[in-house]
Amino acid sequence: MKLLEYEAKNLLSLSGIVTPRSSIIHRNDSPQLTFPVVLKSQVPTGGRGKAGGIRIVNDKDSLQQTINELFELSIKGYRPQTLLAEEKLAIAHEYYLSLVIDKPAAEICLMAHNNGGVEVEENVAISFLNIAISSESVEVAGQQLADYYNLPSQTFVLQDLVENLYKCFVANDATLLEINPLVFTDDGKFVAGDCKMELDDSAAFRHDWNFEDKAAEANFVTLDPGGTVATIANGAGLAMATVDAVSDYGMVPANFLDIGGGSNTETLVAAFRRITEYPNIQAIVINVFAGISRCDEVARAIIAAKKQIENLPPLFIRLAGTNFEAAADLLSQENIPILATLEECLAAAKQEVSS
């Protein structure tokens, strides 16, 4: 889950990392602000500055106009529900600092660069400071960071910063925590100028998370809204393979859908409804190989969807695995055919699409 800047900065602040003085603006608010103020559109995407999503307001006269414009500005398809109003920092230098997870090594890594800001992606990866960090090594990492930034007088401050950053990362089950820029101000303080943070959805059970909904649904992804064949499969691998197979067969897949292991009737019917919203769908290919899930549960959901949704495009169903016999019985009672292989489904779907 990606957090918005103000949500991420709130977590930083709770961990003792300095953030700019700020307030939150919603639509129809009449905020009392101190000028100059920086207004920042809270959208879950990068490149805000270039898109005009960050504006400096110098006096009260132009404030409301700017707020209205920012709420109307769509950035890469996202419109903000919230604006962040921040003090304008007196910047002496901008650094880059982040914690990420090095997955092959199963370690947390600290990455830093001497020049932060919007162009940091263009720096060659090799020029970054990149060190593994654990609870035992935060002090050493802070020292290394001070050496790398060439700020020996700030060693204690940076050790403190790294310790707080590490605590913030672990305590919140973060998978990415990036401060860019990390602003060194004219009066000698480190302040988090911008912050990107991503949290591990799997860890939601041990947190009381309540963030703006970013509608990032990984299980249902539109690939081509004009596609002619919709796909439903279980497991990310099989769902990707089904999309690959539809495409290899010369048809245009509209979507990727992984119904996962715990497929119940309600979620599957909802998925069918979303599929019927694509304008050109002529066939739905269902490819389920049940291991932990059970074919009979999928069959019940298919039967429910056929009864509840009018004008459902033709279904080409391949089921295999756990409780297949029970599923075959259920579907045959409703005269819904099962095909033996994915290839047969594709061949039948192809006839439907070209006819």
Place this chain on the structure above:
Amino acid sequence: MKSTLFSAQNVIVQGITGGHGRFQTKAMLAAGTNVVAGTTPGKAGQVVEDVPVYDSIADIQKEHTVDTTVIFVPAPFAKSAIFEAITAHIPLIVCITEGVPIHDMIQIKKRLAGSGSSLIGPNSPGVIIPGVNKLGIIPANMSLPGRTAIVSRSGTLTYETMAGLSAKGIGQRYVIGTGGDRIRGTGFIDCLELFENDPEVDQIVLIGEIGGTDEQLAADYIATSVTKPVFAYVAGHHAPVGVQLGHAGAILGSADESAASKTEALAKAGAHVATSITGLIELIVDNK
């Protein structure tokens, strides 16, 4: 990994009294696996499919030797269950549980290092040695004993490939799902090493996915250390690439993580590659 790791004479199930634990214990017993006991804290004395339930692995070990555990414990407690198995020195730990937090996996990998345990998973369908053992949830009735070894990051593609080969009369020596999580126990290279060194394996099937660089590393290993024929498919040729990568993640992941790039790397390493699962199954012939 050595092939003896998978001989599984005495298997236990952690989380045996849950829905999946019960259902799959029955299926494992039906496939011939010797499940000697199970655990669920606080449920000692119960019986599941004639298998006795204990509170802890330590209690089981007072009465049984244990060489393999299959874990169905829910994600919030999976870390504790794996720690318990490592502490009990169980050589093979198969974790089926989906949704184990990444930070828990970092701790688990630290505990595994230098321990005598090997971990398959989490988020894995487990392992089948057809005709011998079923350690997990892979449907046994679709398997066929033979001399082809399959390793896959995807559970459902594991089943698909195994069933496709069985239908062609091509049997399997090993079917291993490593699990789809970003941090996991056993990976491709451990399995490739196992397959290469086992004289009962004639050929190898490797199934990858987009994301990460495991397939590139596997390709390097194949080029230098594998002499047996390898057949490969990487799922996700039409998936949108990189959408979930954040700023720093994109910097760290310098290699191309697309299916096309991974397929190319595997082909360069000498693997026979396909661009769809049906294409993969067509490619594979019994070369005994």
